[in-house]
Amino acid sequence: xxxxxxxxxxxxxxxxxxxxxxxxxxxxxxxxxxxxxxxxxxxxxxxxxxxxxxxxxxxxxxxxxxxxxxxxxxxxxxxxxxxxxxxxxxxxxxxxxxxxxxxxxxxxxxxxxxxxxxxxxxxxxxxxxxxxxxxxxxxxxxxxxxxxxxxxxxxxxx
Amino acid sequence: xxxxxxxxxxxxxxxxxxxxxxxxxxxxxxxxxxxxxxxxxxxxxxxxxxxxxxxxxxxxxxxxxxxxxxxxxxxxxxxxxxxxxxxxxxxxxxxxxxxxxxxxxxxxxxxxxxxxxxxxxxxxxxxxxxxxxxxxxxxxxxxxxxxxxx
Numbered sequence: 001x002x003x004x005x006x007x008x009x010x011x012x013x014x015x016x017x018x019x020x021x022x023x024x025x026x027x028x029x030x031x032x033x034x035x036x037x038x039x040x041x042x043x044x045x046x047x048x049x050x051x052x053x054x055x056x057x058x059x060x061x062x063x064x065x066x067x068x069x070x071x072x073x074x075x076x077x078x079x080x081x082x083x084x085x086x087x088x089x090x091x092x093x094x095x096x097x098x099x100x101x102x103x104x105x106x107x108x109x110x111x112x113x114x115x116x117x118x119x120x121x122x123x124x125x126x127x128x129x130x131x132x133x134x135x136x137x138x139x140x141x142x143x144x145x146x147x148x149x150x151x152x153x154x155x156x157x158x
Numbered sequence: 159x160x161x162x163x164x165x166x167x168x169x170x171x172x173x174x175x176x177x178x179x180x181x182x183x184x185x186x187x188x189x190x191x192x193x194x195x196x197x198x199x200x201x202x203x204x205x206x207x208x209x210x211x212x213x214x215x216x217x218x219x220x221x222x223x224x225x226x227x228x229x230x231x232x233x234x235x236x237x238x239x240x241x242x243x244x245x246x247x248x249x250x251x252x253x254x255x256x257x258x259x260x261x262x263x264x265x266x267x268x269x270x271x272x273x274x275x276x277x278x279x280x281x282x283x284x285x286x287x288x289x290x291x292x293x294x295x296x297x298x299x300x301x302x303x304x305x306x307x308x
Contacts, residue, residue, distance in 0.1 A: 002220070
């Protein structure tokens, strides 16, 4: 969800990841934990999907033109208040945050998704990204700083 | 016994660095007091803290979304069918098929329109007078009555 923000896409990708893992089982050498290996496949598949999505915009517009299903992002659970203005503001905030996350560089985005969505420790993230814990901490700090700046810019533009 | 309170010189950089731990309630009391005091005084850090809290809220709400309960069954079924020849190519084939079908349909529709137009035009030409008859000049032909009276 951290990469795709769309439930059906995330489920499709989950299937692909497990199929790929099953087909590559013979290549798992046991150098790292099985979960680390599986996470690497998942992260690579997610990043590939994100790259392909940005290139497929023309096909998406064509599909939409011929009555294809419009891909909608999953609406978040309703809040306690039913005030329409609050709901509108909430939707706008959600869009800001998603766009800000999507605009991060790939390595920062990967680090923040693994940390915030999957609640992994810096040690686990470092193992998945094949880097050091210090590098992961640095990536997370920069990602948070970038997120703050992008959200702050959006807020000022209103 | 004396209680030692650590006095920390709080600044914006430190406040932003500790804001995550502050939000999660993981800061020691003396640091928490310092961060709270700074957030009350510094509008920039307070705004930054609110934006971070907003991002956390959106992320937490996305995390709460549950997958389809039959997802694992679908995955197992696909894994079981994985040896079926051509099965794994089907999803990719379907991804290419939709746009290809749309293009072929458009081309077929245009071709059909051109063919119908050609048939209509050739139909019209069948109703026109044959060349031999068109060349006959009625004014030079003798009347049938004249011929029969002879």
